[in-house]
Amino acid sequence: MQFKGCAVAVLVVALAASACGPSTAGATPGLITVVAGENFWGSIATQLGGSKVSVHSVVTDPNADPHEYQSSTDDARGFADADLVILNGAGYDDWGQKLLDANSSSHRRVLNIAQLLGRKPGDNPHFWYNPGYVPTVADKITAEYKAIDSADSSYFDQQRVAFTLAIKPYTDRVAEIHARYAGSPIGSTESIFVYMAAALGLNLISPPEFMNAEAEGTDPPVSAVATFHDQVAGKQIRVLVYNIQASSALTTSLKQLAQQQGIPTVGVTETLQPVGATFQDWQTAQLNALEAALASAA
Numbered sequence: 001m002q003f004k005g006c007a008v009a010v011l012v013v014a015l016a017a018s019a020c021g022p023s024t025a026g027a028t029p030g031l032i033t034v035v036a037g038e039n040f041w042g043s044i045a046t047q048l049g050g051s052k053v054s055v056h057s058v059v060t061d062p063n064a065d066p067h068e069y070q071s072s073t074d075d076a077r078g079f080a081d082a083d084l085v086i087l088n089g090a091g092y093d094d095w096g097q098k099l100l101d102a103n104s105s106s107h108r109r110v111l112n113i114a115q116l117l118g119r120k121p122g123d124n125p126h127f128w129y130n131p132g133y134v135p136t137v138a139d140k141i142t143a144e145y146k147a148i149d150s151a152d153s154s155y156f157d158q159q160r161v162a163f164t165l166a167i168k169p170y171t172d173r174v175a176e177i178h179a180r181y182a183g184s185p186i187g188s189t190e191s192i193f194v195y196m197a198a199a200l201g202l203n204l205i206s207p208p209e210f211m212n213a214e215a216e217g218t219d220p221p222v223s224a225v226a227t228f229h230d231q232v233a234g235k236q237i238r239v240l241v242y243n244i245q246a247s248s249a250l251t252t253s254l255k256q257l258a259q260q261q262g263i264p265t266v267g268v269t270e271t272l273q274p275v276g277a278t279f280q281d282w283q284t285a286q287l288n289a290l291e292a293a294l295a296s297a298a
Contacts, residue, residue, distance in 0.1 A: 062269060067092070068217075111144055113133075178201045
């Protein structure tokens with residue numbers, strides 16, 4: 001669908017404004033009520049729905065580990081009343097599935113991102129860190145909106161076009177880093193960055209057993225710890241990426257060792273930082289920090 005430049009500009013401005021504003025749970029007459037398990041999906045849902053939706057994101061605390069979230073009675077009420085519930089799936093937000101099972105609804109639609117992507121529990125659940133998955137999820141959310149509110153289908157199509165324009169700085173930055181730094185060896189303390197590293201063409205050499213164990217909150221194998229330590233101590237990586245929201249004594253020690261060795265470190269988060277940021281602004285800021293780190297290590 002084609003739009004004149006001024007019309008698209010208006011759409012993008014309206015999209016950004018709706019995405020940055022706070023959302024609250026509860027049905028609003030005439031609006032599609034959406035509950036997103038996490039605010040990274042909530043930001044995308046808000047932008048795609050614009051003035052036709054009311055989005056409430058459950059997991060938003062930038063200082064907490066989303067894997068350890070405990071649901072509340074307010075969450076249960078929100079799930080029961082929602083027109084659309086968006087969950088990450090693949091074991092990342094099992095609390096959400098329990099709420100769905102405990103609060104039946106004849107009108108509620110459910111979007112499980114993992115199922116959409118053909119993923120299952122045990123797979124890396126950090127799907128929002130895969131730039132290739134974002135358009136697929138956006139297309140599905142738009143389709144859900146149109147199924148719920150067919151009268152506003154053309155509006156949702158316009159919002160989808162506007163979202164593509166809004167995330168262009170993010171997709172452009174992915175392409176730029178890939179063009180400049182593909183093949184560069186990096187480390188990551190957790191599996192959160194595996195998808196993005198692949199998209200950027202970076203050579204993530206950290207032991208998968210270490211990254212997966214840290215993501216699951218278990219002790220990594222001794223051999224994996226030793227290998228990772230040697231990689232950092234031997235300056236085999238140009239940058240160390242670490243998860244700010246899920247640290248341990250081991251990851252803190254590796255971060256400190258990297259700093260001692262003069263290896264730049266880049267912190268990433270599982271949920272939006274700052275909380276009011278859009279998905280694309282958050283991701284672009286992290287990519288900017290990574291690009292600066294790679295440049296400084298050249």
